[in-house]
Amino acid sequence: MRIVITGASSGLGKHLALGYASIGNELILLARRGEKLKEVATQCRVRGAKVETIVSDVNDFETMKTIGSQLAQTPIDRIILNAGISVGHSGGVTPFEDFHRLFQTNFLSVHALLEAIIPKMIEQKSGEIVFISSLASLISMPTSIAYSSSKRALNAYAEGLRYQLKPHGIDVMNILPGFIDSEMTQKNKFKMPFILSTDIGVKRIMKAIAKKKRFHPFPLRFYVIIKMLLLLPQFLRDRIVNLTNFKKGI
Numbered sequence: 001m002r003i004v005i006t007g008a009s010s011g012l013g014k015h016l017a018l019g020y021a022s023i024g025n026e027l028i029l030l031a032r033r034g035e036k037l038k039e040v041a042t043q044c045r046v047r048g049a050k051v052e053t054i055v056s057d058v059n060d061f062e063t064m065k066t067i068g069s070q071l072a073q074t075p076i077d078r079i080i081l082n083a084g085i086s087v088g089h090s091g092g093v094t095p096f097e098d099f100h101r102l103f104q105t106n107f108l109s110v111h112a113l114l115e116a117i118i119p120k121m122i123e124q125k126s127g128e129i130v131f132i133s134s135l136a137s138l139i140s141m142p143t144s145i146a147y148s149s150s151k152r153a154l155n156a157y158a159e160g161l162r163y164q165l166k167p168h169g170i171d172v173m174n175i176l177p178g179f180i181d182s183e184m185t186q187k188n189k190f191k192m193p194f195i196l197s198t199d200i201g202v203k204r205i206m207k208a209i210a211k212k213k214r215f216h217p218f219p220l221r222f223y224v225i226i227k228m229l230l231l232l233p234q235f236l237r238d239r240i241v242n243l244t245n246f247k248k249g250i
């Protein structure tokens, strides 16, 4: 299989790369930190995979479009759009710059890379496009308005693309993890409910991809709580959210 993974220098992306590293698989790994990417590539090669690394910033949209066009010259079996950032806000108004950065990295960069890849997948009548969204996209807390908004935009994109591409034999999957141990979550200073180890979290993602799950929120317990909150009348939901630790926002 020829598999492209963005954000492969650490966390989920790195472990997905290692998980798919086996004889017969060709991995194309993208991130900004070249040294880290090189280390991941070496570990993947030891496991038998053919590996190419691309040191690049997904926010450089013109470069992403070029990379997308170049990658699309050879059929891609699976692309995992995983690169992402989070910015926590303990209170006050979210700076516009944070919104801009989060929307660029977590949302806009995705289509810059996919623009040339999608028509090629349509031509080849096959392919898998996997998005790494977040449970935080389903409910927006005062401390993560920008992150939740960027991931909710990603959900809308993934949903529309899934309808558009299904008739062409292309599977679009949206994975919505809760908290998983990674560089991103290690920065968090609050207690993270139902946090999973990287190993378990990534295994869950790989299992969902293998089963071609179109929409996969996990862990289930956390998803059920969020779902129940969303089913409540708005005034009740507001009251409960304001009672949680997240009430420190404005």
Ligand SMILES: NC(=O)c1ccc[n+]([C@@H]2O[C@H](COP(=O)([O-])OP(=O)(O)OC[C@H]3O[C@@H](n4cnc5c(N)ncnc54)[C@H](OP(=O)(O)O)[C@@H]3O)[C@@H](O)[C@H]2O)c1
Pocket (backbone or CB within 6 Å): 006, 007, 008, 009, 010, 011, 012, 013, 014, 030, 031, 032, 033, 034, 036, 056, 057, 058, 059, 082, 083, 084, 085, 086, 105, 132, 133, 134, 135, 176, 177, 178, 179, 180, 181, 182, 183, 184, 185
């Ligand atoms: N961990 C969680 O609890 C959790 C939960 C839900 C969703 N997610 C999502 O999972 C994805 C992976 O996050 P993670 O937890 O594994 O965090 P992480 O360890 O911080 O990994 C983020 C990856 O994205 C890459 N990246 C960030 N900005 C980039 C840019 N401008 N250009 C290219 N690559 C960039 C990073 O590489 P470089 O810094 O080397 O560029 C890194 O490889 C993110 O989309 C995140 O929102 C994570």
